Amino acid sequence: MPPISELCTIQHKDVSDAAAIKAKNLKSTPKREENLPELTAAYKTIISSLGEDSEREGLLKTPERASKAMLFFTKGYQQSVEEVLNDAVFSEDHDEMVLVKDIEMFSMCEHHMVPFYGKVSIAYMPQGKILGLSKLARIVEVFSRRLQVQERLTKQIAQAVFDAVNPAGVAVFIEGVHMCMVMRGVQKIKSSTITSTTLGSFKENADLRKEFFDQVQN
Numbered sequence: 001m002p003p004i005s006e007l008c009t010i011q012h013k014d015v016s017d018a019a020a021i022k023a024k025n026l027k028s029t030p031k032r033e034e035n036l037p038e039l040t041a042a043y044k045t046i047i048s049s050l051g052e053d054s055e056r057e058g059l060l061k062t063p064e065r066a067s068k069a070m071l072f073f074t075k076g077y078q079q080s081v082e083e084v085l086n087d088a089v090f091s092e093d094h095d096e097m098v099l100v101k102d103i104e105m106f107s108m109c110e111h112h113m114v115p116f117y118g119k120v121s122i123a124y125m126p127q128g129k130i131l132g133l134s135k136l137a138r139i140v141e142v143f144s145r146r147l148q149v150q151e152r153l154t155k156q157i158a159q160a161v162f163d164a165v166n167p168a169g170v171a172v173f174i175e176g177v178h179m180c181m182v183m184r185g186v187q188k189i190k191s192s193t194i195t196s197t198t199l200g201s202f203k204e205n206a207d208l209r210k211e212f213f214d215q216v217q218n
C-alpha cells in the first residue's frame with residue numbers, strides 16, 4: 001500500500017484523456033483505514049506546526065478526528081463507478097432527455113485542500129438503456145469526494161454516465177463555490193464558478209443543448 005501522498009498523485013495525474021478516465025472509473029483504491037496512524041501523526045505535526053499545543057485536552061483527539069474527516073472527504077478514492085452502479089442499468093424504450101438537477105456536491109480543491117461545493121445537474125439522451133436515478137448522484141459522490149478541480153470533476157461525471165448507458169449524449173453542468181477564493185486568496189465571497197461538459201448529441205444538436213442549459217439555469 002503506497003503512502004497517501006503517492007495515492008493522490010496516482011489519482012489525478014491525468015485530466016484529459018477519455019480512455020484513461022474510463023480505465024480509472026473501473027478501479028478503486030483499496031481500504032485506506034490502515035493509513036490512519038500515519039495520517040493521525042501528520043495531523044499532530046500540523047497542529048504543533050501551527051503553534052498549538054497538541055497535548056492540550058481539547059486537541060488530544062483532534063488528529064484522529066481530523067484524519068477520519070479527511071478520509072471521509074476523499075472517500076471517492078475507495079469507490080469505483082462499476083461498484084456504485086451495482087448493475088442498475090435497465091432496458092427501456094425512452095428517447096427523450098433524462099435530467100437530474102441540483103445534486104449537492106462537496107469536494108476538495110486539489111490546490112489548497114479546502115472545500116469547494118455546489119450543485120451538479122446531469123442529463124442524458126437514452127438509446128435503449130436507462131440508469132437508476134440515484135446512481136447519477138452516486139457517480140457525483142465517486143468523483144467529488146477526491147482532491148479535484150471543478151473542470152475535471154465535470155468531465156469525469158459526464159464520461160462515467162456515457163460509459164454506463166451508452167446514450168446518444170450526456171451533458172453535465174456544475175456551479176461551485178471555492179472556499180480557496182472565499183476564505184483566503186482573493187476573498188471574493190459572492191463568486192461562483194460554472195463548468196459544463198457536453199458529449200454526443202448535446203454537443204452536436206444546438207436545440208438540445210439550449211434545452212439543457214435553459215432547464216439547468218432556471
Ligand SMILES: Nc1nc2c(ncn2[C@@H]2O[C@H](COP(=O)(O)OP(=O)(O)OP(=O)(O)O)[C@@H](O)[C@H]2O)c(=O)[nH]1
Nearest residue numbers: 109110111112148149150151178180181184185186
Ligand atoms: N481552474 C481551476 N482552478 C482552481 C480550482 N480550484 C482552485 N483553483 C485555482 O488554483 C490556482 C492556484 O494558483 P497558485 O498561484 O498556484 O496558488 P495561490 O498563490 O494560492 O493562488 P491564489 O488563490 O490566487 O492566492 C488559483 O488560481 C485557484 O483559484 C478549480 O477547480 N479549477
Ligand SMILES: [Zn+2]
Nearest residue numbers: 109111112180
Ligand atoms: Zn483552492
